[in-house]
Amino acid sequence: MMNADNSPRQPYTTYNDWYAAQDRARLIAKSKDAENIFRKTGITFAVYGHADSAEKLIPFDLIPRIISGREWRKLAQGIEQRVIALNAFLDDIYHKQEIIKAGRIPRELIERNVAFLPQMIGFRPPGGVYTHIVGTDIVRTGEDQFYVLEDNARTPSGVSYMLENRETMMQMFPELFHQNRVRPVENYPYLLRQSLASLAPPGCEGKPRVAVLTPGIYNSAYYEHSFLADMMGVELVEGSDLRVIDGKVKMRTTRGYEAIDVLYRRVDDDYLDPLTFKPESALGIPGIMDVYRAGNITIANAPGTGICDDKAIYSYMPEIVEFYTGRKPLLENVPTWRCAEPDSLKYVLENLADLVVKEVHGSGGYGMLVGPTASKKERTAFAEKLKTRPNNYIAQPTLSLSTVPILVNKGIAPRHVDLRPYVLVSDKVQIIPGGLTRVALKAGSLVVNSSQGGGTKDTWVLED
């Protein structure tokens, strides 16, 4: 938030004046109010493995993270380039595999990858779009310096927090929105619905019918699923509501079975179709993959998109972007050591204290080692895991992430953050100006995941 000379950075100047005039006790009281709003509304997520505290709140910090219009434009261009490359990559991987033939990516990395679905080979989804909704995780290390941490191209979550955080801020501090020209994010559900409907399958007759598929009320992101369905004005369905009848996916309504054209699924690939994937899955719809391949339903995101946001593939993203767009990537990748390669493994083992090591298929901050903050014992134990299954890991340096202020009892304190802007892909790429800022609430911590005690804040992109 601050420049080196301790003056507020440009986008924060108006906010800073406002903050200086606030009574801290009042802000702390407001902070409690916000928590009550979230609790009352049931904006919760489930942490698996906590039996008695099944529903948790994500802590909300009421100091917004502010991004200038100029910085945002640069970021948005980079994200757009990357998302276009991801879709081109997926199309290529499931068709001609030019990138492998060109020797830019090793074949076994794709074909031995569990996220690669042979069922998708030779099939092109409606509009050629594989990943309709992307959440690109970004960190900022300095002025105009952004790194992409992860491309979440399967079922990125958290967008409901982006919307609720904004809603809460507007309720609590309307004056801030008079003083600052903050670009709106509220139309996300509308854009999402439009974007999904525009990619209806060839077999769709009449107005496309969209539905959200959820694993059900015990899923950690259930709140978000119901919220999005509600805001879009579409049905929230579970696998048990759906059946394949006459070559279409239909939902059981009080009037009989009705066809669905576009399914925004928040269920993993594995569970989507017990006939094709995990036979024991009770969450899926038997036969939906056949309907999909026959062009009678659009599944968003497409099955098999996981191959592009896999952490092992991540390290190839600069090559991927260049291969498909013909240009250098606008956004940087974090340098990544693939532990599968002997030289890299050696380097990682020697420098474990300075690196972050992640599981290739992991998410949610589980199963990772943050070298600088881990104890010697933890590092030794982790080194053993690395040696046993090097293919399972990648390592990255810890970046000197920029910090933003959060409200604490004594005033404000700096904390590390990341940013997940949300991107919608149809015949165009739309990037919502803002996103989810996740913040590590513990001083010095770099782990922002909500499952590991991270919080969130409203994210403002200013009109210049």
Place this chain on the structure above:
Amino acid sequence: MLGRTANGLYWMFRYIERAENSARLIDAGLRMSLTRSEATEDDWDGVLQSSGVRDIYDDTHEKLTSADAIDFLLRERSNPSSVMSCIDAGRNNARMVRTALTRETWEATNECWLDLKTLLARRVKAADLPEVIDAIKRKTGLIRGAFHGTMLRNEIFNFSRIGTFIERADNTARILDVKYYVLLPAVSQVGSSIDNVQWESILRSVSAHRSYGWVYEAEYKASNIADFLILNGRMPRSLAYCYEKISSNLGYLAREYGEAHNAHATAEETLASLRSHSIKDVMDQGLHEYIENFISHNNRLGQEISDGYRFY
């Protein structure tokens, strides 16, 4: 609307209604034990029977004490009709159908659950009972208020109302089923103090001890009490009132969908019988038989609604 959503709404409102009814039964039981001079374990037996959970109670308890019975009715998780079980189940159903509810209705349900979870976290002290029972009635009342004030009068509303009234009819019928003998003219010793206590307890368990006086302008009389709970179309917990509501809500669905199911015929038949009979007819037919017959028809109706509207 999804069949599962209709099912969720139906059960959400059945459970909320049941939570309130359980609270009311405890209230009536408490009142009775305060009024009687001798120990009144029998009264709690009646309450557990009215709630339909006497068997489950016996599975987990060696003997019947008022403190255990109250705790069982308020908090016991193995008792599907305990207040806490019902609020849990009601709120889980509400989460499932959240997109069908207004924000106000959802929030009232969620707050009810949050507050009662705290209030019922441990055994309630005898001294705190009235306050807790009041809170249960108030919190469930807030759900009803939000629901009535904000929901569109569409199929969502209809399925919710049908759930409420099927449950309520079942509850009133059960109370009558357990206590029918005190309402039989042959057995009751008119005007005796024991009868008065019993009668008042019946009225109290449907929150009707005050309104009874307004409607019948007289002292307690068995046939009037039976009339009030069974046939009086203005008494909001009577069987007749419940069936007026069930029938009109089913009627809206039939018109909107352009299609009627078995459920419609069943509901009409029961309603016609409630409208055409006098309390004397009911007594002549046999109160006990009448009630038993009603309960089984009410259950059948629930099943037919579930089949007709593809709940599963």
